[in-house]
């Protein structure tokens with residue numbers, strides 16, 4: 001608006017062939033001012049983007065300040081910042097750490113699972129509470145859950161059934177039992193267990 005009025009005022013003052021020149025020079029000034037305006041907006045926008053990005057990636061306010069100062073260097077600064085900025089945002093680092101911790105906790109806990117339905121079971125369960133798969137044999141004397149390879153109950157010293165004579169037989173029985181356990185249906189196992 002202001003430029004337009006100035007332009008008209010100049011045109012009134014100047015007569016003859018000068019009008020065209022003034023018009024051209026004013027148009028040039030408008031374009032130049034607009035260009036400068038956009039350059040400044042672009043420069044400040046880039047600096048602001050650097051500041052915001054640095055705040056997302058850097059935990060230290062001094063580092064954010066340094067990055068913003070670098071970002072204020074016209075056009076080269078943001079490029080330099082892009083080269084040296086941390087590859088991950090703070091939120092990404094935190095979520096990755098949380099994931100790792102959860103995975104670690106899951107591995108550490110390492111609850112045994114039912115070989116059939118994969119639900120979590122305790123190490124002292126005799127049967128899976130979900131699919132009733134027989135997980136361990138109870139001791140005939142004290143009913144403590146026994147591992148398949150055990151030759152005697154560790155709690156009451158009662159020998160485990162005479163059918164398992166030695167380690168070889170136990171291992172063979174174990175090897176044979178594993179695929180059979182997976183193939184048979186819960187109903188068959190229930191019948192076998194009873």
Ligand SMILES: [Zn+2]
Pocket residue numbers: 114115116117118119128129130131132133
């Ligand atoms: Zn189960």
Ligand SMILES: [Zn+2]
Pocket residue numbers: 139140141142143144153154155156157158
């Ligand atoms: Zn026992």
